[in-house]
Amino acid sequence: MSNNQADAKTALRFILKTAPRSFVLMVFMGLLNGAAFIVSVWATERIFFFVSSGYSWDLLSALILYAAAFLISAGYSVWYIRYHVQFFAIIDFEEKIRRMLHAKSRRISNEQLETPNAFAYIRQADNARQNLFRYGQIYVEAVMTLIQAAMVGAYISSFHLAFAFLLPLSVLPALMEMLFDTRQWKRGYEMISQCQREEAEYEKAVVDEVACKESRLTGADTLMISKWIESRKTRDSIEDAKSKKMLNLRLFLSILSCAGTVGGFVVSGLLYYSGQVGLSSFTAGVAAYTSLTAIIRGISGTAGNENQFRQMIQPFFRYWNMEERTGSSDKCSFTSTVSLSDVSFAYPNQKENALDHICLTIKKGETVAIVGENGAGKSTLVNVILGLYRPSSGRIKYDGEDISAVRETVLHIHQSALPQNFCRYKISAGDNIAIGDFSKLDHAQIDQRLSRLFPDGDITHDTLLGKEFGGRELSGGQWQQLSCERSFYKDSDFVVLDEPTSAIDPLREKALYARFLKELKGKTGIIVTHRLGAVQLADRIIVLSHGQLVENGTHKELLEANGLYASLWQTQVASFSQKA
Amino acid sequence: MNIRTYLRRTVRHLDFSAYFLLAVFSGTIPAVCIRLRGQIIDSAMNKGIDGSQRFFVLLASFCVLFFLQIIFNAVMIRIAEQHKIRQSARLDTARLEKAAKTAFAVTETQQFHFLWQKSSEASALDDQMFKASGDIISLTVKLVISLIVLWRIDFWIAIGIIFLLSLGIFLNGKAAKKTDGFWVKYRENMRHANYFSSLLMQREYAAERKLFSFDDEIDRRYHGSYSKAKRDNAKLGRERFQIEAVIQILFAVYCIMLVLLLLRPLLAATITIGLFISAFYAAIELEKSAKQLYAAVYDFVSASRQMSSLFSFLDLEEDPSMQDAEPEKEIRSIVFRDVVFTYPGMNKPVLKHVSFRLEPGRHYALVGENGCGKSTMVKLLAGLYAPDSGQVLVNDMPVHLLSLSVRQRLLTVVFQDFYRYPVTIRENVSLGRDLPADDQMLNDVFDHLAFHPAVINRADGYDSSLMPLFKAGAGLSGGEWQKMAVARCILSAAPIAVLDEPNASLDPMAEAKIYEAYRDLLADKTTLFISHRLGSVRMSDEILVMRDGTLIAKAPHDVLLKECDYYADLFNTQKGLYDE
Numbered sequence A: 001m002s003n004n005q006a007d008a009k010t011a012l013r014f015i016l017k018t019a020p021r022s023f024v025l026m027v028f029m030g031l032l033n034g035a036a037f038i039v040s041v042w043a044t045e046r047i048f049f050f051v052s053s054g055y056s057w058d059l060l061s062a063l064i065l066y067a068a069a070f071l072i073s074a075g076y077s078v079w080y081i082r083y084h085v086q087f088f089a090i091i092d093f094e095e096k097i098r099r100m101l102h103a104k105s106r107r108i109s110n111e112q113l114e115t116p117n118a119f120a121y122i123r124q125a126d127n128a129r130q131n132l133f134r135y136g137q138i139y140v141e142a143v144m145t146l147i148q149a150a151m152v153g154a155y156i157s158s159f160h161l162a163f164a165f166l167l168p169l170s171v172l173p174a175l176m177e178m179l180f181d182t183r184q185w186k187r188g189y190e191m192i193s194q195c196q197r198e199e200a201e202y203e204k205a206v207v208d209e210v211a212c213k214e215s216r217l218t219g220a221d222t223l224m225i226s227k228w229i230e231s232r233k234t235r236d237s238i239e240d241a242k243s244k245k246m247l248n249l250r251l252f253l254s255i256l257s258c259a260g261t262v263g264g265f266v267v268s269g270l271l272y273y274s275g276q277v278g279l280s281s282f283t284a285g286v287a288a289y290t291s292l293t294a295i296i297r298g299i300s301g302t303a304g305n306e307n308q309f310r311q312m313i314q315p316f317f318r319y320w321n322m323e324e325r326t327g328s329s330d331k332c333s334f335t336s337t338v339s340l341s342d343v344s345f346a347y348p349n350q351k352e353n354a355l356d357h358i359c360l361t362i363k364k365g366e367t368v369a370i371v372g373e374n375g376a377g378k379s380t381l382v383n384v385i386l387g388l389y390r391p392s393s394g395r396i397k398y399d400g401e402d403i404s405a406v407r408e409t410v411l412h413i414h415q416s417a418l419p420q421n422f423c424r425y426k427i428s429a430g431d432n433i434a435i436g437d438f439s440k441l442d443h444a445q446i447d448q449r450l451s452r453l454f455p456d457g458d459i460t461h462d463t464l465l466g467k468e469f470g471g472r473e474l475s476g477g478q479w480q481q482l483s484c485e486r487s488f489y490k491d492s493d494f495v496v497l498d499e500p501t502s503a504i505d506p507l508r509e510k511a512l513y514a515r516f517l518k519e520l521k522g523k524t525g526i527i528v529t530h531r532l533g534a535v536q537l538a539d540r541i542i543v544l545s546h547g548q549l550v551e552n553g554t555h556k557e558l559l560e561a562n563g564l565y566a567s568l569w570q571t572q573v574a575s576f577s578q579k580a
Numbered sequence B: 001m002n003i004r005t006y007l008r009r010t011v012r013h014l015d016f017s018a019y020f021l022l023a024v025f026s027g028t029i030p031a032v033c034i035r036l037r038g039q040i041i042d043s044a045m046n047k048g049i050d051g052s053q054r055f056f057v058l059l060a061s062f063c064v065l066f067f068l069q070i071i072f073n074a075v076m077i078r079i080a081e082q083h084k085i086r087q088s089a090r091l092d093t094a095r096l097e098k099a100a101k102t103a104f105a106v107t108e109t110q111q112f113h114f115l116w117q118k119s120s121e122a123s124a125l126d127d128q129m130f131k132a133s134g135d136i137i138s139l140t141v142k143l144v145i146s147l148i149v150l151w152r153i154d155f156w157i158a159i160g161i162i163f164l165l166s167l168g169i170f171l172n173g174k175a176a177k178k179t180d181g182f183w184v185k186y187r188e189n190m191r192h193a194n195y196f197s198s199l200l201m202q203r204e205y206a207a208e209r210k211l212f213s214f215d216d217e218i219d220r221r222y223h224g225s226y227s228k229a230k231r232d233n234a235k236l237g238r239e240r241f242q243i244e245a246v247i248q249i250l251f252a253v254y255c256i257m258l259v260l261l262l263l264r265p266l267l268a269a270t271i272t273i274g275l276f277i278s279a280f281y282a283a284i285e286l287e288k289s290a291k292q293l294y295a296a297v298y299d300f301v302s303a304s305r306q307m308s309s310l311f312s313f314l315d316l317e318e319d320p321s322m323q324d325a326e327p328e329k330e331i332r333s334i335v336f337r338d339v340v341f342t343y344p345g346m347n348k349p350v351l352k353h354v355s356f357r358l359e360p361g362r363h364y365a366l367v368g369e370n371g372c373g374k375s376t377m378v379k380l381l382a383g384l385y386a387p388d389s390g391q392v393l394v395n396d397m398p399v400h401l402l403s404l405s406v407r408q409r410l411l412t413v414v415f416q417d418f419y420r421y422p423v424t425i426r427e428n429v430s431l432g433r434d435l436p437a438d439d440q441m442l443n444d445v446f447d448h449l450a451f452h453p454a455v456i457n458r459a460d461g462y463d464s465s466l467m468p469l470f471k472a473g474a475g476l477s478g479g480e481w482q483k484m485a486v487a488r489c490i491l492s493a494a495p496i497a498v499l500d501e502p503n504a505s506l507d508p509m510a511e512a513k514i515y516e517a518y519r520d521l522l523a524d525k526t527t528l529f530i531s532h533r534l535g536s537v538r539m540s541d542e543i544l545v546m547r548d549g550t551l552i553a554k555a556p557h558d559v560l561l562k563e564c565d566y567y568a569d570l571f572n573t574q575k576g577l578y579d580e
Helices: A008-018 A020-051 A057-107 A118-157 A162-207 A209-218 A220-273 A279-303 A306-320 A378-385 A429-434 A443-453 A476-489 A506-520 A555-561 A564-576 B003-012 B014-045 B049-101 B110-119 B122-153 B155-201 B203-212 B215-267 B273-314 B374-381 B404-410 B425-430 B439-448 B471-475 B478-491 B508-521 B557-563 B565-576
Strands: A337-345 A355-363 A367-372 A393-398 A415-418 A494-498 A524-528 A540-545 A548-553 B334-341 B351-358 B363-367 B389-394 B411-414 B496-500 B526-530 B542-547 B550-555
Touching (some): A008 A057, A008 A306, A020 B215, A057 B215, A118 B203, A162 A220, A162 A279, A220 A279, A220 B014, A279 B014, A279 B273, A355 A524, A378 A524, A415 A476, A415 B203, A429 A443, A429 A476, A476 A506, A506 A524, A506 B565, A540 A555, A540 A564, A555 A564, A564 B565, B003 B273, B014 B049, B049 B122, B049 B273, B110 B273, B122 B155, B215 B273, B334 B374, B351 B374, B374 B526, B439 B478, B439 B508, B542 B557, B542 B565, B550 B557
Parallel strands (some): A494 A524, B363 B526, B363 B542, B411 B496, B496 B526
Antiparallel strands (some): A540 A548, B334 B351, B334 B389
């Protein structure tokens, strides 16, 4: 996957575009809150000014103004920040982003996901969605605070110009702290996240369902824990060093920030003392000055996280900017042939070809078996034939039409498959079959398929499957057969079965292959398998070796050719022969 | 352990007492400053020699207090960060070590994985509790001092605010109690939504997602679950908002009343203008602190409640087997005596009265259909489970009572679903050995297994990391990983070797080679092979045939063919596939 970093501007533009209404409201609320703050400062000054003259309309109106300003800023924090943002805006935004990610996954070609980090990338992209909103919020809030600061600053400076010089002085340390924090954070980030990822791997090796029994019996637990502790110590020492440095910096800066604030007090004290400002201005001014510096310090704390947040939202953009499939033609049919001419395929970031110059034609109605050793490229080939993987070079044509021009959603309409890593959906048994084609909705057929698979009747249409949500767990073989029913449930012209009996008993295997052939009748079928015994039932056999198509013919022809297929066959036959 | 003991332990820690003390100071300072401000104003009004001296002394102390406040804050941040680093390392280590010690039967439950996940929040929760407790202390001090200031100015005004604050505490407490029920429902719906989302994004579902194009329907279900979660969430928010809104409005009214009430004594000169201003700011400060205090208490309580999941994880049952007998190098016998076993939470037994005896140095095979109890037998033989009745004995010792380290030296198992450990090749293969295997040993075994992954050719050779985060980790195929698991078994010093379908992901050619290798390399061990491929295991000294949880035969291949119809049927069905 390429390095699709998004800079602040792009990120911000994307976020604002995604939820324009939320952010317009945010700006509006920010301005309102800023205005309320200034009004409250002004009203306080008025209150102190009129209070010595006793009960008067001026005092009462100042009081009411103050209460109104108070209620507005309370509304900002209570209604807007703690209610609207937390319970609506963020939640809606997150859903919007997630559904955008769902749609994006649809446009990415499957071979792009075949990298070791794809799993982590997708998860990180998904996790970044909360931070996207926060990232936008940081900017809006920072801008609002600056406006607010400028206005209050101007107001206070109207008492005396000295304040105009002191204000930046008390803000400066907060800004410096922010910059330094960011730099420190950036420096340690790579190392720390690397450690975190490794720790997660070690943890998994101890608690993972598959790892648990093995780790106990091999003593791997102890090794994993010691490696975990080692990594954790490295990470903690980086964090501790950073924390220490920050303490020193803060202590040093405290002198500066104190100078600014104390200067403000002293100047206002002197001004008042020398009679240049009145009591009310003096009091309200000092209070406003104090709360203003507090606000700026607070916001610089959040804005200091800008860099941190920008890093955290990168995984989203890395995923969002991934290359998409092109092809917009809606014309695609399966009436005569599927042909591959000189097709090669390499996995992303891999130099070697997984498939090497393959030429192949499959006629409508044929059943073809693909055999070969581990890693020969069998599953890769079927993924390419199905159009799930785009070839690195060469052409794939359905009925003579190049499929690279076809829209992917259209491409798969007439196909069905049982992939090697078939899915175990933690939904109802009926839906596990219906998911093959939700638009079909043939309840009778689903029930019929279920009752064939579970003759005891203990698993029916509505039985929830999988431990995840407290449903029934099936054995590996049962899951595989259920997936098989799913692939046959979908109406199709072209079916691929990739190792369809890998988790199934030999006793039932023969019957199953007989069923496959029956279900495949009239359709084009491809069966990938290790078990040569079943292969002879196919119309034609293709033998792959190291990504190359080495043999192609009927069982009989290939045995006569005495090549790789013949030697594989002999090995298996020998294991069952009477000779000990 | 529970939350109380945990807190007591934490409090005893030095971090906490220093933090506590600083929190008291940082609560005192702003409250004192409010009164000080009033006094500064009064002294400034009284512009005489005495007055001016007093004015500047007060102003200077004000500045000193401000400076101290900044210093205290910096130190508090450092203590909190240090505490977080140390405590989270402690908590996470305890969690991981506990996970490794938890009874095996427990690790196979959903509860274990749920609690493991939940307890991962422990260190963040501890941090939240630590900071919240500091806030609670400083805010309480601030509240009390501000109240005293107000009390001394006017009794009734103080009573009024006490009433408002208590009302706030009462209403917030009532709301907090309701929260719990909401969360349970919210989480359940969210878990469903997240699952649907993963179907639409994760790589493992990519092929079926495209082929069956279930995106729209699943996205609709995602939206459904998410909307339900959102509704519960909004209800929670609305309730909280209503309470806060009432309190805020009451407070605005209170502020107006305060000024109007204090106006009379101010005009009558029973209180000074400085006192008046102090009272005004004290009231505002009180309200602000009270709001923060609710939040801090809420944080603390909700964190400490959620912490309980950590303790329920740490309290999970551990393996009782602690008889640390001297591991025996010689095996005299392996005996299953009338063993009955049922998985926890299931009704039907998986093993029904199984009895047999294995002799040292001989090679056995275990065959049978899926779900007949083969893998369960391995778990019992490894002592991972205790039988319901009957005994599993090695050298007349019940296996499940032996300590883990003894069992590790007694037997080595290659599981069907072997784990891919994120460590180096050498460490992977040396698991279960006292000393890591040297290059010579590795070369020998790998040659026999025809295992020559490209990774070994790197500079680090056998010490190349297989951490999936690094490129090398991706280089091994499923078959190669399995060979590595077999190599581990061969290099182990344990006298018993169990191989659970070691060839499932190998092709026929590799299988033939590997079987030859097994015969040589495992000659001195007592072995038990479990396989589907009957052709592969017929060379065993004896074959155990399982059917529906009972052992129906135990004899050499030739004898079984004649005497056991079930076995003959299985064998001939498989062989039948290869008849021409």
